[in-house]
Every structure is written in C-alpha cells, then in structure tokens.
Amino acid sequence: MTTVGVLGxxxxxxxxxxxxxxxxxxxxxxxxxxDACASQVAPLMQADWRDFAALETFAARIDVATFDxxxxxxxxxxxxxxxTAVYPNPRALSLAQDRLAEKTLFREIGLDTPAFAxxxxxxxxxxxxxxIGCPAILKTRRLGYDGKxxxxxxxxxxxxxxWAALGQVPLILEAFVPFERELSVVAxxxxxxxxxxxxxxxxxxxxxxxxxxxxxxPDSAELAEQATSLARRIAEALDYVGVFALELFVxxxxxxxxxxxxxxxxxxxxxxxxxxxxxxxxxxxxVLGLPLGDTSSLGVNxxxxxxxxxxxxxxxxxxxxxxxxxxxxxxRAGRKVxxxxxxxxxxxxxxxxxxxxxxxxxxxxxxxxxxxxxxxxPE
Amino acid sequence: MTTVGVLGxxxxxxxxxxxxxxxxxxxxxxxxxxDACASQVAPLMQADWRDFAALETFAARIDVATFDxxxxxxxxxxxxxxxTAVYPNPRALSLAQDRLAEKTLFREIGLDTPAFAxxxxxxxxxxxxxxIGCPAILKTRRLGYDGKxxxxxxxxxxxxxxWAALGQVPLILEAFVPFERELSVVAxxxxxxxxxxxxxxxxxxxxxxxxxxxxxxPDSAELAEQATSLARRIAEALDYVGVFALELFVxxxxxxxxxxxxxxxxxxxxxxxxxxxxxxxxxxxxVLGLPLGDTSSLGVNxxxxxxxxxxxxxxxxxxxxxxxxxxxxxxRAGRKVxxxxxxxxxxxxxxxxxxxxxxxxxxxxxxxxxxxxxxxxPE
Numbered sequence: 001m002t003t004v005g006v007l008g009x010x011x012x013x014x015x016x017x018x019x020x021x022x023x024x025x026x027x028x029x030x031x032x033x034x035d036a037c038a039s040q041v042a043p044l045m046q047a048d049w050r051d052f053a054a055l056e057t058f059a060a061r062i063d064v065a066t067f068d069x070x071x072x073x074x075x076x077x078x079x080x081x082x083x084t085a086v087y088p089n090p091r092a093l094s095l096a097q098d099r100l101a102e103k104t105l106f107r108e109i110g111l112d113t114p115a116f117a118x119x120x121x122x123x124x125x126x127x128x129x130x131x132i133g134c135p136a137i138l139k140t141r142r143l144g145y146d147g148k149x150x151x152x153x154x155x156x157x158x159x160x161x162x163w164a165a166l167g168q169v170p171l172i173l174e175a176f177v178p179f180e181r182e183l184s185v186v187a188x189x190x191x192x193x194x195x196x197x198x199x200x201x202x203x204x205x206x207x208x209x210x211x212x213x214x215x216x217x218p219d220s221a222e223l224a225e226q227a228t229s230l231a232r233r234i235a236e237a238l239d240y241v242g243v244f245a246l247e248l249f250v251x252x253x254x255x256x257x258x259x260x261x262x263x264x265x266x267x268x269x270x271x272x273x274x275x276x277x278x279x280x281x282x283x284x285x286x287v288l289g290l291p292l293g294d295t296s297s298l299g300v301n302x303x304x305x306x307x308x309x310x311x312x313x314x315x316x317x318x319x320x321x322x323x324x325x326x327x328x329x330x331x332r333a334g335r336k337v338x339x340x341x342x343x344x345x346x347x348x349x350x351x352x353x354x355x356x357x358x359x360x361x362x363x364x365x366x367x368x369x370x371x372x373x374x375x376x377x378p379e
Numbered sequence: 380m381t382t383v384g385v386l387g388x389x390x391x392x393x394x395x396x397x398x399x400x401x402x403x404x405x406x407x408x409x410x411x412x413x414d415a416c417a418s419q420v421a422p423l424m425q426a427d428w429r430d431f432a433a434l435e436t437f438a439a440r441i442d443v444a445t446f447d448x449x450x451x452x453x454x455x456x457x458x459x460x461x462x463t464a465v466y467p468n469p470r471a472l473s474l475a476q477d478r479l480a481e482k483t484l485f486r487e488i489g490l491d492t493p494a495f496a497x498x499x500x501x502x503x504x505x506x507x508x509x510x511i512g513c514p515a516i517l518k519t520r521r522l523g524y525d526g527k528x529x530x531x532x533x534x535x536x537x538x539x540x541x542w543a544a545l546g547q548v549p550l551i552l553e554a555f556v557p558f559e560r561e562l563s564v565v566a567x568x569x570x571x572x573x574x575x576x577x578x579x580x581x582x583x584x585x586x587x588x589x590x591x592x593x594x595x596x597p598d599s600a601e602l603a604e605q606a607t608s609l610a611r612r613i614a615e616a617l618d619y620v621g622v623f624a625l626e627l628f629v630x631x632x633x634x635x636x637x638x639x640x641x642x643x644x645x646x647x648x649x650x651x652x653x654x655x656x657x658x659x660x661x662x663x664x665x666v667l668g669l670p671l672g673d674t675s676s677l678g679v680n681x682x683x684x685x686x687x688x689x690x691x692x693x694x695x696x697x698x699x700x701x702x703x704x705x706x707x708x709x710x711r712a713g714r715k716v717x718x719x720x721x722x723x724x725x726x727x728x729x730x731x732x733x734x735x736x737x738x739x740x741x742x743x744x745x746x747x748x749x750x751x752x753x754x755x756x757p758e
Contacts, residue, residue, distance in 0.1 A: 326403025
C-alpha cells in the first residue's frame with residue numbers, strides 16, 4: 001500500500017486522488033481547512049503547513065509528498081525533504097514562487113520574456129517604468145495567482161496608487177504585452193528524467209482567471225515544438241519531477257514566457273477525458289517512480305471553467321462526449337468551483353458541440369473567442 | 380449536496396464513487412466489513428444489512444440507495460423503499476436473485492434459455508435429469524455468483540453427490556449448453572424510461588469467473604440488435620432504473636439467456652476508458668434522475684480480469700492507451716483484485732497491443748482466446 005501525501009486539499013488534490021485511486025494508491029491530504037474539497041474523496045489531516053508536529057505525523061504516514069498549491073512555505077518543503085521523498089523538489093517550488101527568479105531562468109534557458117525589472121522601492125519603480133514604458137504591470141514577486149497581487153500601470157500618474165497597493169513586499173515590473181494568443185504547455189518529467197508533454201493548449205482568461213481552454217491549440221505545430229523544447233529545458237534545469245505548466249504569450253508570432261506553475265494546472269484539466277493518461281494520473285505516476293503515461297490527445301478538447309458558481313449541468317450531461325466536474329465547493333465570487341470538458345473528433349464537430357452547449361448554458365460570451373478560433377480552422 | 384448510499388462496499392461501490400465524484404455527488408457505503416475497499420474513496424458505515432437501526436441512520440443521510448451486490452436481503456431492500464428512494468426497485472433485485480424467476484422472465488419476453496427445471500427434492504432432480512439429459516448443471520436458485528453454488532452432473536451417477544452438495548436449498552437444473560460464445564449487454568435505463576446500451580461485449584470465463592472481455596464483440600451486428608432489444612424488454616418488464624447486465628450464450632448462432640445482474644457488471648469495466656460515459660457514471664446518473672450519458676465505444680477495448688492477485692503493473696503502465704485498476708484489496712485465491720483495460724482504434728492495433736502486454740505480463744494463456752478472435756477479424 002502506497003500513500004501519497006498532498007499539501008493542499010483543493011480541487012487539484014481532489015482530482016489527483018481520483019486519478020490515483022485506480023492505481024491502488026492511497027492519499028493523505030493536509031489542509032488548514034477541515035472541509036477542503038479533497039476531503040470528500042481522501043482522508044484529510046487538518047493542520048497548518050507550519051505545524052511541524054503535525055507534519056511529522058503526516059510524513060510518517062506517507063511514502064511521498066507533493067503539492068496542490070505552489071505557495072507552500074519554503075521551510076515546510078525543505079523540512080519535508082528531511083523526513084520523506086518530496087516531488088517536485090523544494091528548489092523548483094521556490095523558484096516558481098518568485099516571478100523574478102522564474103523569468104531569470106526563462107531567459108537563461110533561451111525563452112524570451114516581456115521586459116521586466118526588480119522593484120524594491122518607489123525609486124526603483126520610477127526608474128523601471130521609465131525604462132519599460134507604459135502600460136506595464138506591477139506584480140508581487142511572491143504569492144500571486146489568478147491575477148491576484150497585480151496592478152496595471154497605464155501612465156506614470158499611477159505610480160503612487162500602485163505603490164500604495166503593493167509596495168509592502170518585493171515586486172517586479174513587467175511590460176504589458178499586447179499578445180495575440182495565450183498558450184500553455186503541460187508536461188511531466190519522471191524521476192529518471194523522462195520527459196513527456198501534452199499537446200499545446202490555447203487559453204483565454206477573464207479577470208485574470210482562466211476562462212476557456214482549447215487543445216490542441218490550432219495552427220501551432222512550429223510553436224508547439226519550440227514550447228515543448230523550452231519546457232523540457234526548464235524541467236531539466238530544475239531537475240523537476242512531476243507535472244508542471246509553462247504559460248506562454250504569443251507576441252508578433254514569437255513565444256514569450258509568462259510564468260510556470262509547479263503542479264498540475266487548470267489548463268490541463270481537459271486531459272482527464274481528452275488524453276489516454278491525464279495530467280493527474282501522470283503526476284501520481286511521476287512522483288511514485290512509475291512509468292509515465294500516454295500524453296497524446298484523442299481529438300479536439302474544450303474546457304469551460306466555472307468561476308463563482310456552477311451553471312445547471314443538464315445541457316452538458318445531455319451532450320455526447322461532454323463531461324461535468326463539480327468540485328464540491330461552496331459558491332463564492334472568484335472561486336474555481338468546477339469545469340466542463342467537451343471532446344470531439346474534429347474541429348467542425350467541436351464547433352457544433354460547443355455552440356450548442358454554450359447556448360444551452362447561456363454562456364455564449366464565454367465560449368465566443370474559442371468558437372471564433374475553431375471557425376477559422378480549415379477543415 | 381446529493382448523497383448516494385450504496386449497500387455493499389466492494390470494487391463496484393468503489394468505482395461508482397470514483398465515477399460519481401466529478402458530478403459533485405457524495406457517497407455513503409454500508410458494509411459489514413470495516414476495511415471494504417470502497418472505504419478508501421468514500422465514507423463507510425460498518426453495519427449488517429439486517430441492522431435496521433443502522434439502516435435508519437443510513438437512510439437519513441442519503442438521497443437515494445443503490446447496490447453493489449445483488450444478494451442484499453429482500454426485506455432490507457423493501458424496508459429501504461419505505462425510507463428513501465431505491466434504485467433498482469426491490470422487485471427487480473429479487474427477481475435477479477432467483478435463477479428460476481429470472482429464466483421464467485427471459486422466456487416471457489421472448490429470450491430463449493437452456494432447458495431448465497425447478498428442483499426441490501431428490502425425486503425432482505431425478506425427474507428433471509431424465510427430461511433435460513446429461514450433462515446438466517445443478518445450481519442454487521439464490522446466492523450464486525462467480526460459479527459458486529453450482530454442481531456439474533455428467534451422468535445420473537452424480538445425482539447423490541450433487542444432492543449432498545446443494546440439496547439443502549431450492550435448486551434449478553439447467554441443461555449444459557456447449558455454447559460458441561458468451562456475450563453480455565450492459566445497459567442503463569433512466570427513471571423516465573430512457574434506455575441506452577453499450578456495444579455488445581464478448582466474455583471468457585475461467586473457473587466460473589470472468590477472465591477476459593472484448594468490446595465491441597466482433598462480427599455481431601445482428602446479434603447486438605437482438606440482444607439490445609431483449610435487454611430493453613427485460614428492463615421495461617421490471618421498470619428497472621440503473622445499469623444492469625444481461626449475460627447471453629450464443630448456441631448454434633442463436634442467443635440464449637444465461638443470467639441478469641441487477642447492477643454495474645464486471646464485463647462493463649472497459650467502459651471506464653472505452654466509452655465517453657462509463658457504466659459507473661451512467662448508473663449514478665440514472666439513480667439520480669440526471670440525463671443518461673453517451674454509451675458508444677471509442678474503438679476496440681479488451682479487459683484483463685485479475686483474480687487472486689495482481690501481476691506487476693509496469694507492462695500495462697508503459698503501454699499507450701492501457702489502464703490499470705487495483706481495487707486496493709488483499710490478495711486471496713478466487714478474489715477479484717483488479718483489472719486492466721487496453722484501448723485501441725482498430726482490431727489490428729489491439730492485436731499488437733494485447734500480444735505485447737500479455738507477453739510482458741506472462742499472461743499469454745489468459746489472452747489467447749481473445750487474440751484468436753481478433754486475428755479472425757477482417758481488417
């Protein structure tokens with residue numbers, strides 16, 4: 001009996017546990033919240049991640065530790081490595097927690113990024129803005145996700161407001177790039193260094209939160225090759241083990257690195273039904289040293305993200321090859337509470353399916369950019 | 380929050396819970412065994428099915444009750460209907476518990492069966508054997524599964540031994556049919572009477588326990604139409620709600636009814652990866668009154684059943700489109716402890732995949748009859 005310990009008990013831990021169960025793997029989740037949604041499918045230890053007495057019990061009950069959230073305290077990850085196997089390693093986790101270190105690595109391995117500068121004072125910010133120009137985005141170096149910890153600077157007059165909003169912590173100023181597309185590579189690396197990646201995914205955000213994904217990203221063969229090769233170099237540089245996502249912009253036809261998530265990723269949820277081995281199962285396989293699974297795509301896949309609350313599921317349940325995911329969470333503004341994945345054999349079939357489902361759900365606006373892309377795909 | 384209660388906490392309950400979780404459904408399992416394998420993925424109430432005080436607590440905590448095992452006492456199923464919604468209904472359950480009632484229904488709806496006779500005394504047995512001839516199989520009317528409660532009578536001299544083995548309970552004598560093939564229909568019927576069935580599955584047994592399944596059963600278009608229509612008539616006759624399996628023999632090119640299982644079925648395990656909506660998800664959908672899911676097959680699917688113990692999983696994990704299922708049970712002779720499903724787009728691709736996996740697992744003998752059938756399929 002093998003037990004995987006997961007720090008964080010949200011929907012990612014929940015989907016890890018559901019994907020790992022058929023492998024005969026058991027899970028133990030640590031979360032400070034007693035009713036974290038993963039607890040509906042796996043045992044939960046309620047504890048703070050800095051409670052080392054609790055972590056000792058946790059470490060004694062598991063064979064390997066992993067994460068459903070990148071912002072686990074570095075000292076916790078480090079402490080765990082002294083008590084159990086930990087994948088991904090704390091260095092990878094720590095790098096991905098820091099936008100400055102992350103972008104520096106991107107450049108080192110040959111991935112361009114938007115212009116950026118470290119900001120530790122208002123004077124730094126003024127200097128950086130003069131250099132980078134407007135518009136620019138001021139971001140906290142740490143603890144940002146889903147658009148949190150960001151301030152868009154449209155003109156130098158915004159400097160005071162931006163500094164007042166975020167100036168208490170280390171920052172990074174990034175050029176705002178009017179990108180053509182957002183893409184992500186979801187990839188997995190084994191303990192032995194084997195690397196596999198899923199087809200490139202195209203993503204759309206709303207209010208900084210992922211709204212829709214389409215995979216494989218249409219018309220992207222050359223970009224996919226580049227993106228996969230870059231993802232591999234990042235994984236190798238970090239001796240990364242497990243699944244991660246590399247988020248990219250396409251600007252003037254070129255790839256720019258946005259950020260890396262050292263965990264299973266929302267833009268890979270379509271792999272549950274759209275790939276023979278999902279990102280969740282592959283993460284479990286990787287951290288346990290099992291052979292990696294097949295990351296090919298079985299057709300065209302579209303994911304709707306449900307933010308705040310869930311629409312009525314019936315239109316999705318009634319559609320062939322459509323899949324519903326309710327995370328068992330209470331509705332709350334800005335909260336990821338579920339997703340739906342539509343699968344089809346061809347872009348044309350997907351266009352019809354997506355249009356029908358979006359209409360029935362009253363989500364035409366959410367689906368519109370994906371439909372536009374599918375309509376442009378040659379049959 | 381909707382909770383499905385399941386009587387029985389084995390691998391079928393486990394796979395129901397795993398399939399229902401993405402729908403946002405919670406589960407509560409009742410089993411007399413504390414470590415029943417479903418308890419690894421869903422809360423378990425340890426109680427005897429005749430403990431009506433415990434059942435009262437159970438009924439109060441759930442929205443609908445269902446079964447992972449057909450041999451739930453009839454009075455328990457009946458009691459439950461007075462306290463909660465129960466699907467399938469106790470009449471269907473009770474009929475499927477009794478081989479005599481089951482075969483009588485088969486004949487009523489137009490499905491032939493092997494010759495059979497009720498046996499309640501040794502004199503009945505002598506009379507029945509004279510009429511039916513040898514070889515014949517004496518079976519308990521109730522509580523038989525996986526070849527249990529059966530005695531093969533090769534000649535009239537076996538009567539005493541057969542009677543000594545089984546004579547304490549009501550029996551049925553059935554003609555032994557030298558069938559060409561074993562097939563099953565796994566189907567689902569909704570609360571509103573909608574009926575859907577998965578493609579016909581061909582099955583192979585060893586020692587009375589399912590060993591291999593192949594779906595869709597090759598070369599069976601006409602039989603599939605008949606079998607589906609018969610399954611629909613049985614479901615309608617019983618006002619059945621949920622998933623069930625109808626096991627059939629092909630004898631001299633004709634379908635004969637063997638038995639019906641009023642639950643998700645081992646010969647439908649391939650639907651987890653081989654169909655857009657698995658038998659487990661469809662059962663959950665049906666008992667909750669949700670729209671039924673897509674029961675088409677996405678290609679060719681083969682299931683290996685693991686009886687007694689599990690082979691090493693690596694050869695399956697390393698193969699593309701191959702899926703491992705370890706039920707988290709202790710090994711024990713004759714016990715179903717897991718299965719593996721291989722998926723392919725064509726019979727030719729499957730032949731190669733199956734041969735490679737069988738060889739690597741050292742299971743060539745188990746796979747041989749399926750390979751023989753696949754080899755005979757025209758490309």
